[in-house]
């Protein structure tokens with residue numbers, strides 16, 4: 001392909017790569033999912049019952065965890081994990097580059113948040129920075145497998161072991177991701193998941209915590225449901241973070257194809273990686289060594305020193321070629337007003353700050369064809385060529 005010039009770009013009146021936009025994500029229910037939900041509706045058993053229990057068992061098994069607990073959403077999953085593993089006042093190290101809930105739920109649990117920076121190519125929490133931030137008061141590490149890419153689990157578990165810290169993995173974007181050949185549920189004290197409508201396993205709202213310790217699973221169960229240890233016997237303060245069986249049935253139905261769908265995401269990611277490596281001005285995500293990501297999002301970076309445009313101008317041109325984009329996230333958490341006081345007491349996360357102006361996500365989902373994935377790369381090459389310095 002010859003290098004495109006500015007006048008070739010669709011944004012300037014040229015012919016777009018795609019006639020119609022490539023879908024950014026694929027969401028929705030199959031007839032089988034709807035039948036599963038209908039069966040529950042017809043049964044009248046709407047509360048968490050056999051469908052939630054089956055989803056817990058199957059999801060935990062597929063994630064290499066011993067126990068699963070369904071809950072209302074991924075935010076509740078974090079509250080269950082933090083509420084069971086942390087004490088108020090515990091110092092917890094967490095990345096400045098993640099979705100807000102990873103950190104806001106730490107604040108809600110009464111933890112003292114310490115922001116660490118992330119690695120530029122994998123976007124994941126930087127183990128060296130975590131280690132640097134450890135104090136005698138540090139009690140836990142709460143990190144995200146962001147975009148579905150596992151963090152450097154070996155490094156984080158080694159730090160945790162050395163300093164006797166708890167580890168919570170926010171896996172909301174990482175269903176069925178693997179590390180060193182095992183499901184991510186095999187690692188840490190708890191993994192939390194979201195089943196929000198757009199997640200790799202989307203039930204509308206919904207969530208899950210997986211753990212490996214039986215006692216912890218039992219205590220989380222009490223926290224999930226009013227601290228009820230027997231019929232109307234309450235031994236601790238709990239909440240109502242429960243799922244329901246309609247959601248459970250949809251999740252269970254969707255879980256049957258999640259493995260296949262995750263592999264299709266991986267095949268698309270392989271096409272992207274091969275092609276993007278030869279596009280000047282665009283960098284692809286580089287997964288952590290030993291990881292097999294779930295590719296919830298495929299997040300690239302513009303190399304601003306090689307281009308004459310900003311990230312937003314690059315994305316605007318790409319959108320006109322028929323490739324929708326998204327920015328996850330426009331700010332590091334240290335720049336969110338709600339965390340202003342914590343940010344004041346933290347070092348500036350230089351990488352997270354830089355990522356906010358260079359990252360952009362391109363479409364990735366199980367329904368994307370090889371042809372569409374290659375077309376996305378053609379559009380990236382076209383826009384990068386036209387904006388080349």
Ligand SMILES: Cc1ncc(COP(=O)(O)O)c(C=O)c1O
Pocket residue numbers: 073074075076098099101102144170172173193194195196205206207
């Ligand atoms: C990394 C991460 N953590 C937590 C959550 C919260 O999940 P939910 O929206 O199901 O409460 C999300 C959802 O976007 C997420 O991406």
